[in-house]
Amino acid sequence: MTEFPLWHLALLSLITCCIIMALVWLWSYKIKNAGVVDIFWSYNFPVIAAIIWIHAPATQSRKILLCSMVMLAGLRLGTHLARRIFRHLHEEEPRYAHIRKEWGSSAEVKMFFFFQMQAASNVLLAIPFFIVAMNTSPQLNGFEYAGAALWLISVAGEAIADAQLAAFKKDENNKGKVCDMGLWHYSRHPNYFFEWLMWVSYFVFALGSPYGYLAIISPAIILYLLTKVTGIPATEAQSLRSKPEAFKKYQQTTSVFVPWFKKG
Template structure:
C-alpha cells in the first residue's frame, strides 16, 4: 500500500464530502429541514468512488468493479431517499424534529457539526474502497467475486424492502398503520439488514487485498450505528410516538433486524 497515495486520496475525499455537507447545511438551514442530509450522505459514496477510480493507483478492472458497485448502491439509496424527502420538504422528519428540540437553542450550530461528521463518516466507512482500489494485483480473486455476488443480493433485498414500504404508504387506507407486508412481515427493519449486508459484502471484497482485514471496521461501525445509535433506536422511538399500540404489537410479532420467521408462528 502506497502511504503517500492513500494520504492524498483521503484528503481529496474529505475535502469533497465535507465541502458538499457545508453546502447541504446551508440549504437545510434555509428550508429548516435537516433530513436532506440523508440524501447527500448516500450520494457522497459515489463521489468517493469516482475520486478513487480516477486517482487510485490500483488495477483498473478491480477499480471499475468496486467503484461501479459503490456508485450504483449510493445512487439507488440516495435517489430513493430524495424521492421520499423532497415530496415533503416543508415537513421535517420526526427524528430530526426531535434533535432540533433537544439541541435548542443552538440547534443550527449543532446541525452544522452533525453534517460535517456525516461527511467524515463517509470517508471512514470507505475503508474497503481505499484498500481495494490501491491493490495493483492483476488477478481478480474468488473473494472479490463472492463479495460482488453478496453485494448484488443485498442491494436487491434493500431495494425490494424500500419498494414494499413505499407501496404500502401510497395506499391512503394504510394511513396510520404499520407496514407488515412482504419482508416487513418478518423483520421491522429489513432495509437496515440489507444495508448492513451490503457493507459486509464490501469487507469480503476487500479481503482479497493487502490489509483487507482492516475493512471489517466498516460493517462493524454500520452495525453499531444501526442497532444502537441513529438507525433502529431512533426509528422505533419515532414509530412508537406516531403509531403507539399498533407498533408495540408489531414489535412483539417480528424480528428486530434479520428477516426471519414471525415470532407468532412458533409455539409460545
C-alpha cells in the same frame, strides 16, 4: 491521470465530502429541514468512488467493479431518499424535528457539526474502498467475486424492502397502520439489515487485497450505528410516538433486524 497514495485519496475524499455537507447544511438551514443530510450522505459514496476511479493505482478491472458497485448502491439509496424527502421538503421529518427541539437555540450550530460528522463517517466507512484501491494485482480473485455476489443480493434486498414500504405508505387505507407486508412481515427493519449486509460485502471484497481484514471496521460501525444509535432506536422511537398501540403489537411478532428470524 495522476495516481495518489492512500492518504491523499482519503484526504481528498474528506475535503470534498466536508465541502458538500457544508453546502447541504446551508440549504437545510434555509428550508429548515435537516433530513436532506440523508440524501447527500448516500451520494457522497459515489463521489468517493469517482475520486478512486480517477486517482487510485488499482488495476482497471478492479476499479470498474468496485466503483460500479459503490456508485450504483449510493445513487439508488440517495435517489430513493430524495423522492421521499422531496414530497415534504418544507416539512422536516419527525425524527430530525425532535432532535432540533431537544437542541433548542443551539440547534443550527450543532446541525452544522452533525453534517460534518456525516462527511467524516463517509470517509471512515470507505476504508474497504481505499484498501481495494491500492491493489495492483492484475487478476480479480475469489474474495472479490464473492463480495460482488453478496453485494448484488444485499442491494436487491434493500431495494425490495424500500419498494414494499413505499407501496404500503402510498395506500391511503394504511394511514396509521404499520407495514407488515413482504419482508416487513419478518423484520421491522429489513432495509437496515440489507444495508448492513452490503457493507459486509465490501469487507469480503476487500479481503482479496493486502490488509483487507482491516475493512471489518466498516460493517462493525454500520451495525453499531443501525442497532444502537441513529437507525433502529430513532426509527422505533418515532413509530412509538406516532402509532404506539399498532407498533407495540408489531414488535411482539417480528424480529428486530434479521428478516428470516420471525418471532411467534
